[in-house]
Amino acid sequence: MRFRFLETGAGTAAFNMGLDEAVLESVAAGAAPPTLRFYRWEPRAVSVGYFQGLEEEVDLEACARAGVDVIRRATGGGAVYHAAELTYSIVVPEDHPLVPRDVLESYWILCRGVIEGLGRLGVKADFAPLNDVITGGRKVSGNAQTRKLGCVLQHGTVLLEVDVDEMFGLLKVPQEKLRGKLIEDVKQRVTSVSRELGRTIGYAESLDAFKEGFAVALAAELEPAAPTERELARAAEIAAEKYANPAWNRKR
Amino acid sequence: MTARPDGTGRFVGKIPGGKLLKLDAEYAGGRLARVRIRGDFFAHPEEAFDRVEAALQGVDPADFARLLREAVAREGVIIYGVGVDDMVDAFERASDAIQVP
Known part of the structure; x- marks a missing residue:
């Protein structure tokens, strides 16, 4: 099975989400094969799920002060602080043999790339429905999927390091008086690759493990490539029109 | 359903x-002036759920459950993590x- 492999490094939140969508368009149009992409976020960013309220979830002033991008994803799920992590996206036609019609099953299939990659780094992990990957009962990866134009787009993050206090400095909580307890709960429920291994693992160091992991999980030959000029142009358009547009980011 | 105060x-x-x-359910004049459904x-x-939510604005509260179920069926939207009954x-x-207020 043939997959295009893009490693696009650091991008702004709007560009990152725009490129995921541009790749979706080109795979849907038959202009590109199924595609796996790895990337990271510069500046750091908070993304909220499609159905979340932006102002309800995010301390916009704190993000502005810290120079943190804020964006609404095209996918559901919860708020994510994108700092020390590896982010991946997979775009596959819905009729591809790899993708079951059942959404829950397809999460499990596509998350196997994360699990295999973590295994190569020495972190034993499992899938936890609906959309998480856990190790030792703690979440180490969150994943989200949308289906558009006859394709599946799944993107997700692997926490390489996690700073829960820093994250909560950028998020709002439902009840301020319970903030301390919530932070302690999240510290118990979330971990990172670096924490599990007892040493710092950065993005560059993690790339080969996850590339191999996804290749095994997808039974795919990954062909390194760069986004096409058309994709980069569309990514810039989508970024400007949608992801950098308050009408989109504040739609809920 | 009993009459609701505005608020x-x-x-x-x-x-x-x-x-x-x-x-969030916002009432005015005994009607559901606005309902907002959010979460993770x-x-x-996704856009079909936006249309489901739009179909619930301004409805008689007594019809909410029926209209929600009808809109979900009409739009063919499948929801994960939360049920329509929820x-x-x-x-x-x-x-x-x-x-x-």
Whole structure:
């Protein structure tokens, strides 16, 4: 099975989400094969799920002060602080043999790339429905999927390091008086690759493990490539029109 | 359903084994002036859920459950992490918790 492999490094939140969508368009149009992409976020960013309220979830002033991008994803799920992590996206036609019609099953299939990659780094992990990957009962990866134009787009993050206090400095909580307890709960429920291994693992160091992991999980030959000029142009358009547009980011 | 005073009621809760659901029900003149359904759930297609939510604005509160179910079926939207019954329950609880301004 043939997959295009893009490693696009650091991008702004709007560009990152725009490129995921541009790749979706080109795979849907038959202009590109199924595609796996790895990337990271510069500046750091908070993304909220499609159905979340932006102002309800995010301390916009704190993000502005810290120079943190804020964006609404095209996918559901919860708020994510994108700092020390590896982010991946997979775009596959819905009729591809790899993708079951059942959404829950397809999460499990596509998350196997994360699990295999973590295994190569020495972190034993499992899938936890609906959309998480856990190790030792703690979440180490969150994943989200949308289906558009006859394709599946799944993107997700692997926490390489996690700073829960820093994250909560950028998020709002439902009840301020319970903030301390919530932070302690999240510290118990979330971990990172670096924490599990007892040493710092950065993005560059993690790339080969996850590339191999996804290749095994997808039974795919990954062909390194760069986004096409058309994709980069569309990514810039989508970024400007949608992801950098308050009408989109504040739609809920 | 008893007549509701004007004001906004809110439900916030994690669905057991599922996701967080936040529902605001704003009443004016005995009608549901505005309902907002938010949370970290998933719905496919996402835009179809927007249309489901839009179909619930300004309706008679007594019709909420029926109209929600009809709109979900009509739009062919599949929701993960939160059930339609959870949304109906959240609506009723929000409506029972109206804060009069």
